[in-house]
Amino acid sequence: MFHSRAAVLAALFLLAVCTVARAEDVTLTSRDGSVEITGNLLGYDGEFYRVDTVYGVLTVDGSGVICDGPGCPDLTAFVAQFTFSGARTMGEVLLPLLVESFAARSGYAVERRLIDDTHFTYILTDEATGAKAAEIGFRVTSTAEGFADLLANEADLVLSTRPVLPQEAERAHDAGIGDLTDPRRSLILALDAMAVIVSPESQLTGLTLDQIARIFAGEIGNWSELGGPDAPIALHLRSRQSGIAQAFASALQDMAGLAPADSVIRHDSNGGLADAVASDPLAIGISPYSETGNARVLAVEGSCGMVSELDDLTLKTEDYPLPLPLFVYTPARRLPLLAREFLKFARSPAAQSVVARAGFVDLRLLKVPVAEQGLRLAGAIAEAGGEVTLDELQRMVTAMDGTERLTLSFRFEPGGTRLDAPSRSNVEILAEQIEAGAFDDRPLVFVGFSDGVGAAEANARLARRRAVAVRDAVLKAAPTADRSRLNVSVEAFGEAMPMACDEDAWGREINRRVEVWAAQR
Structure with missing residues (x-):
């Protein structure tokens, strides 16, 4: 006892x-x-x-x-330790390539240690001293699992193929992680899209967003309803936890208040989904643009007949209606210096070359000369609102002469005045270029456009106010630019150049935009 x-x-x-x-x-x-x-x-x-x-x-x-x-x-043997968790789409190829490129450029030897099917670690060692510099952990599962790991303090950065959900943001705030909806808490590393794919044997070339929504909700269940054979449509989506499946379900809700049908065949991998669709003439699926395999990608059609093809250009300009930006979310706490250096590198031109090699659409700024914008001009003439006069179209064409359209556009969140996530990223990209002197002594014009709903004169005024707001945001983000060498102006043409059908809600959102035109060198 x-x-x-x-x-x-x-x-x-x-x-x-x-x-x-x-x-x-x-x-x-x-x-x-x-x-x-x-x-x-x-x-x-x-x-x-x-x-x-x-x-x-x-x-x-x-x-x-x-x-x-x-x-x-x-302090003499500090090793930076941080962990990524989230989307397999990003974690399997893109982030490992970026880590390896960062290590090579920063003087680190790199070793990859495989733990299991979803976990691996990178060990970075200083090549000059042989000292271990960092341990970078990865858990590659799904976007939802990434946010769950962040909330459980089992990850420091989330790999996400969609914006944070309201319930995730609320739980993160309650856990002291900060406001994940704050633009400073997320970073876009690359661009992707929700591609509508069919078998190469299919005769279908495009669908409207309404048709896509009704197909995946089960309201259109037979190919004969789309002019095809009398046969049921086989639906394919990723698993419910994946970011692209959640993003598509959200898009269905926004488009038509619908949800995916119970008959949908779910896949654990993008490659498996693409292979299943490519081998079945009666199948249709939603996959990342970066992983369509042998399947064929359909265009998105508007009710007025205008067509939005999915390609690198329409993704960069946000003219395709089903984008899938690739985010990294960070908590409101200080990350190790090496982690911050890596995130800064990930947006650099060198890193964006890696992004392109990995099969994603990079963030690098391109320029499209007027001579290559024939379809846009044809659309302006054919689809411009009835109140747009010939004089206004001629004024626009004259303003475009001798310019190049930059491959970034600025759009606002629906029903609000805040720029959407890709546009906030574009502000930083353009500001960095301006600070680097890329547009010194070169006229740069912020050009506002609107949809065709309402009076043309009022739309033109609204388009100009948006162009001014974007110009001010870009210049504010470029404090070190040499103002004496900048030639920045604002223009607006309202509803004069629609990119999509005003009869469709998504078309009106695409038409409400600010473009940037630069004088050709």
């Missing part, structure tokens, strides 16, 4: 000691001794400490304090 009670008391004593050690395992003291912070060390990124104190979580510059206690890191 005595021995038993002694053992219990000893265990309680050790538990109390360990609890105290964990609760206050570091003390940070300013170098002059005037300030002292005690608490539980949550992390150290090579520069800053994150400490949970009685005052809340504090971030403290490591250069200004001395750390004492059992939780203090070894």
